[in-house]
Amino acid sequence: MTDEKQDLDIATLLVHEGERRGKPAARSVSTPIYASSTFTYDSMAEIDQVFAGEKPGYVYTRHGNPTVTALEDALRSVEGGAVSCAYSSGMAAIHAALFACELTPGATVLASQDLYGATTNLLLTVFGSFGIKTVTADFSDLDEVRAKASETKPRVLIAETISNPLLKICDIAACAEIARTAGARLIIDNTFASPYLCRPLEHGADIVVHSATKYLGGHGDAIGGVVISRDEVDRAALVGVMKLVGGVLSVWEAHEILRGLKTLALRMDRHCENAGALAARMQNHSRVGRVYGGLPVHGCIAALRAVDQSRRRLHQRAASRYGFASRPVTGAPPAVGNHGWTGSDLSRHRERE
Numbered sequence: 311m312t313d314e315k316q317d318l319d320i321a322t323l324l325v326h327e328g329e330r331r332g333k334p335a336a337r338s339v340s341t342p343i344y345a346s347s348t349f350t351y352d353s354m355a356e357i358d359q360v361f362a363g364e365k366p367g368y369v370y371t372r373h374g375n376p377t378v379t380a381l382e383d384a385l386r387s388v389e390g391g392a393v394s395c396a397y398s399s400g401m402a403a404i405h406a407a408l409f410a411c412e413l414t415p416g417a418t419v420l421a422s423q424d425l426y427g428a429t430t431n432l433l434l435t436v437f438g439s440f441g442i443k444t445v446t447a448d449f450s451d452l453d454e455v456r457a458k459a460s461e462t463k464p465r466v467l468i469a470e471t472i473s474n475p476l477l478k479i480c481d482i483a484a485c486a487e488i489a490r491t492a493g494a495r496l497i498i499d500n501t502f503a504s505p506y507l508c509r510p511l512e513h514g515a516d517i518v519v520h521s522a523t524k525y526l527g528g529h530g531d532a533i534g535g536v537v538i539s540r541d542e543v544d545r546a547a548l549v550g551v552m553k554l555v556g557g558v559l560s561v562w563e564a565h566e567i568l569r570g571l572k573t574l575a576l577r578m579d580r581h582c583e584n585a586g587a588l589a590a591r592m593q594n595h596s597r598v599g600r601v602y603g604g605l606p607v608h609g610c611i612a613a614l615r616a617v618d619q620s621r622r623r624l625h626q627r628a629a630s631r632y633g634f635a636s637r638p639v640t641g642a643p644p645a646v647g648n649h650g651w652t653g654s655d656l657s658r659h660r661e662r663e
């Protein structure tokens with residue numbers, strides 16, 4: 311112990327021993343969890359430079375954190391975007407994406423009529439209270455989308471690659487074209503497909519959002535959301551929402567979701583196989599009136615006719631091999647839903663059969 315330390319009270323030593331140790335000589339194989347709300351530097355001048363964005367680095371975790379950046383970079387890379395920003399939930403991410411589209415009072419959002427319910431509520435209540443109007447359309451009917459876009463001159467079109475809960479497929483390339491013609495931006499919620507099955511930016515979407523709570527995380531132990539934009543111009547707004555609204559992703563969740571990504575490919579293949587097998591079996595079940603998705607012959611595939619071969623393959627993979635929902639013959643709402651089919655969901659379901 312140095313003389314200096316010998317003079318310190320044990321209470322002070324207990325607080326400060328073991329901290330500010332600097333980087334280890336070796337690089338860690340997996341991304342460490344940087345559980346630190348603030349970061350320190352050798353001088354105030356350096357802190358000021360980092361804070362002002364003149365020098366790369368981290369000062370305060372609401373403004374950025376290395377564990378969260380690792381997740382953002384991973385998703386920017388797999389989705390093929392220019393900018394990626396993580397938030398505390400999928401809803402926070404959708405809010406940020408809409409905010410980045412500079413919606414001003416009087417602007418219109420053309421939204422898929424079967425968006426995840428909270429997204430529709432966000433548009434109607436939060437954005438609605440700022441004078442932003444939401445008009446809905448069936449995004450599997452391109453003529454309707456085109457007509458409503460031409461009539462309402464929206465600033466944003468928003469849809470889900472595979473909708474929650476009815477698993478309708480969005481023809482992203484066609485919607486991107488409609489958005490371009492209307493001078494609007496296209497936001498695609500890619501939660502259900504994940505970048506393993508579809509990469510919306512490749513089909514012309516402007517912004518992709520994820521509830522990372524679902525397949526990206528994959529283990530039901532983390533809540534998070536991510537926005538990936540094709541355009542660097544969105545960085546200021548996306549980072550601004552993160553810093554000022556403050557719905558930042560926790561470092562612990564970022565770590566869980568990063569770990570989830572490593573098995574995304576394996577899990578999605580298995581989800582698709584399981585869903586296909588279940589859908590085929592339930593199709594012939596006496597107590598099931600209708601199976602949504604999961605089967606090679608499915609209404610939504612028709613929407614993909616205009617899409618070129620490679621896109622069609624990608625979407626069909628999502629549509630026919632991904633999840634499904636079923637409606638009991640009683641005509642009640644879909645019995646099983648929307649999110650990932652876990653092993654226990656499947657076994658519970660088998661028990662019911």
Ligand SMILES: Cc1ncc(COP(=O)(O)O)c(C=O)c1O
Nearest residue numbers: 399400401426474501521523534
């Ligand atoms: C398609 C879709 N988008 C967004 C969300 C919202 O995500 P979160 O619950 O992480 O806020 C959900 C949640 O179920 C969802 O299914």
